[in-house]
């Protein structure tokens with residue numbers, strides 16, 4: 001399955017426990033007054049990526065997760081707009097013990 005992402009932060013420290021691989025998804029229908037990521041709201045743009053390719057990128061950081069108690073955070077944009085893609089990623093990550 002393909003997802004559309006805005007960007008990736010590989011060593012986030014403020015979006016959950018430990019060192020986080022943060023995936024910012026592209027597209028959000030909301031207009032929060034103090035939007036933290038306004039450039040992620042447009043539905044066009046960003047980059048399409050397959051779940052397999054994103055998993056491979058994440059997997060290369062597994063030692064950071066293990067040593068810090070970290071994992072993966074999906075942000076945006078609005079992750080629920082790509083719920084099937086995010087669910088596929090969560091299932092694959094959970095299978096290998098990455099939260």
Ligand code: SF4
Nearest residue numbers: 028030032035036077
């Ligand atoms: S990207 Fe986040 S902060 Fe910005 S409008 Fe959407 S929900 Fe609000």
